[in-house]
């Protein structure tokens with residue numbers, strides 16, 4: 001610490017406000033309970049005692065207004081897509097989306113022959129992380145959450161672009 005060495009009491013640390021905000025976001029991901037097909041079973045298993053995502057500060061919520069993360073788990077039909085979008089719009093910022101499994105990422109096994117199935121929820125809402133698999137195991141979903149947390153850590157909330165630099 002150079003000049004400040006031995007001049008500050010113990011338990012004093014230096015950090016940025018952005019890092020504090022990111023730490024809070026990273027360790028308090030409240031996810032919307034939202035599942036439409038077989039991937040939902042793996043999502044439930046991920047939240048249950050064996051995989052226990054609570055240890056990462058993740059808590060399921062039933063209301064989009066209390067959720068930071070939407071995990072789209074399962075097949076999404078064209079009819080459902082606008083409802084998914086509405087739920088997404090009801091979530092407060094900052095908000096994130098994980099597409100869990102082949103169906104929500106790309107239509108999966110239905111992509112070619114099922115007229116009713118949407119080929120990827122990213123046609124309606126922005127997706128931050130895609131988790132491959134049919135279905136992905138809980139370990140894969142947890143890995144997707146870890147990727148999302150890495151991304152959260154790099155976000156800058158307080159940076160204000162200078163008009164002189166952007167002109």
Ligand code: SF4
Nearest residue numbers: 038039101103134135
């Ligand atoms: S990706 Fe596979 S397991 Fe998941 S909802 Fe689609 S068909 Fe079911």
